Amino acid sequence: MKHQRVFSLDLTQIVGDGAFSCPRCENAISPNDESEETYTILEPKVNRHGLTKLIIRCNKCTSHIHLTGFPLLQELSR
Numbered sequence: 001m002k003h004q005r006v007f008s009l010d011l012t013q014i015v016g017d018g019a020f021s022c023p024r025c026e027n028a029i030s031p032n033d034e035s036e037e038t039y040t041i042l043e044p045k046v047n048r049h050g051l052t053k054l055i056i057r058c059n060k061c062t063s064h065i066h067l068t069g070f071p072l073l074q075e076l077s078r
Helices: 070-077
Strands: 006-010 039-047 050-058 064-068
Parallel strands (some): 006 064
Antiparallel strands (some): 050 064
């Protein structure tokens, strides 16, 4: 059985347009990629205030990446 790699990434720590590299394989992941060639959205986590976490899979190495920091980003955009 293949061991699944899981990483956590706080989006408030990313400088720029939200693009980042996969922590395992350095695959470039951009929020502007709507084709799902580089990553796949697995599960959004929401509460009554909105998105709290997004779990994605890197399509190159199959690592799961838990993206956090959405509440602070939503507050800053107001």
